[in-house]
Amino acid sequence: MATHVRHPIGLPALRPADARTFASLYAVESFARATVSSVIPIQAYEILRNEQIVSILYTVVALLGLSVTLFMPMLIRRFARRWVYTAGACLLAVGSLFFVTHTLTGQLVGMLCRVMGASALSITLSLYIMDHIRKTDFMQAESLRMAWSMLAWTSGPTLGIFLYTRFGIYAAHGAVAIFAMALLALFWTYRLGDNPSIRPGKTRPANPLANIGRFVAQPRLRLAWLIAFGRSCFWTTFFVYGPLFMVITGEGELAGGLLVSAGNALLFTAIFWGRVGQRFGGRRTMTSAYFAMSAMLLAAGAVGESVPFLTGALLLCGAFFAIALDALGSTAFMRSVRFYERAQMAAVYRTYLDFSELTPPLVYSVVLAFFGLGSVFATLGLLAAVCGFVTWRYLPKSL
Template sequence: MSVSIFISSLIALPIVLFAGNLINLFSRKYIFSFASVLIIIGSLLLSYSDIIAYTLGNILRMAGAGLTMICVSLYTMDFIPRKELAQVESRKILFAAMSWVLFPGIGTWLWVNTFNMAPFLLSSFIMTLLLFIFWWLRIKEAELVKEPNKNHLNFLSNLKIYFYNPHMRVAYLIAVTRSASWVFFFTYGPIYFIEAGIAIEWVGFVMGSIISIFVFSSYFAKIGESFGIRRTIYYSFLISGISLGIIGLLPKPALIGIIFLVIASLGMDMLDIIGNLPFMRMVNPKQRTEMTTVYSTWREFSFAITPGFASLFLFFMKVQSLFIVMGLFLISAGLLSKKMPGRVD
């Protein structure tokens, strides 16, 4: 499975990098619609046990998710004032959290107690509903946003421009690391729960209850604003990294490990709520489309490196030892995040 996800991410990554060209040709609303269709088809393909269908489904799902998030990020930066970004991001995370809290459990329960295709049909139906709502809202392009310079839509050129800026590099590191932590959580967390004695059909509900702290995202955003975005990001990385490291050092999966996983999720929740703010506050408004295209690849990149490196490490160590590796990764990212400029606060 790890190898399949790794391959899927590598193929989906270039599609997301070409998002700037696609948006320039067809506009955001059509790209959002196209991406939604990719997710719908991808979800249905994931229901098949065939490894080729599973890999193709993941490619479509990852590409669709990347394109939709680029469109959502651009709409957010176009219509939301800079000072309101923290509260808007926390609200966005709150609505996203509702699905993350409920549907891992619902999907697992449906898989065990009904038929295997049920959770994927539900996912496709919800995505179809979202697409109808999007067109019903009739969201338009911001009038003040100029069409991107076609010379700036070359993704290789955009990569060079983006990563030449040290502040953009830090913003990308934060995004990739927080996403990798969730990829790790949803991939290897269930394995840990099962080895700790939790029944398979309840694993999804346990995971949902752990991340239910997202319902307090608005308060988390206020804490981040008052404490300082930079310091909050730094300490969130440390809390999550140290907690995951402790889990890896335990002799075997146990209840105490699940408690530390809950503590780790607190830091990961905070990073999800405010983790996009460094990019949004540091990006040049004249280069939003081009730079957002590069920045939004954090999802595909994290989906590639996390299972890729994990599959290599699993040749030499047990699953529980991966928690130590992930913990060190988060702590290192926290130390590097201190290079952010003061205007992020």
């Protein structure tokens, strides 16, 4: 009918994506991952009753997750970035279903879903950030992202332990599913679009082996990977062996959760480190942070199990300097990668997280066969010293 007019439906206007957009997404994602960050290693220890076998379990999961990370560009080409991000959030929720079985198989599959989900979320979010944030603003944006995640990484581990010990396994892992769905709703509310340069048919072939070769051929990318690997090894050790250290030394599960939460509470200093980096330069700041972190870890290894709370305090000091690397480290990659191969190189760069979950447990399982639990922290301190030297020697002063 001529009198029947179909009026257009107005969609609410959204402001362009900026640093706060990605900080909010990362904050909600952090809640989904942090809530059971202390529960998972304790749950694995309850099932296996051996810290060395727990290390082997983490090694197996990281090795399986590594292959998924390398094939992520192919998934992005095939299904588009927004669907890969969606799948990543869903995998965090699905992993909770396996964890509640409290069996070795459920633990393995749940950990694998968690690793795959984190990989998908990390790579796609990095691509969105590089699309919408100027290179000169990377340092500020990354420090803001870390600072906004402070509440999640501070309260999440303690909340998870509280739910696990007070209300049981379903409450702890059910909270993860709720946060994962909230992340999904927030992401689709922002309606982030894919960059046309990485849509199917418009990018270079995403062969994983070719991508690795291309990545390794670029010295700046190799250095960025090492910087990220070193600081990620610290957090892997802190999240897994910190709670285990407190349980094994008789301080209890709650002490382990509080240790992790206290370390994560320091994330608010990310903004401080961002300003320090802008004032003194990324090279000088990251080098100093690595050497200071190494000193704290070597001291923690020397004290070991003799004074557990002193060891915990030294680990917290190490966390303070690790946050400097969280706030500044990724800028080395973002400023070095070429625009047309961001998706491929981001996937290879993301393997630092897989290797940081794979290598330390593998090395520690050997070290623990000969020395006490404090040797774990001393070993990590040596790695931090090496990373500090390489950063000082090869990172450009202009960064």
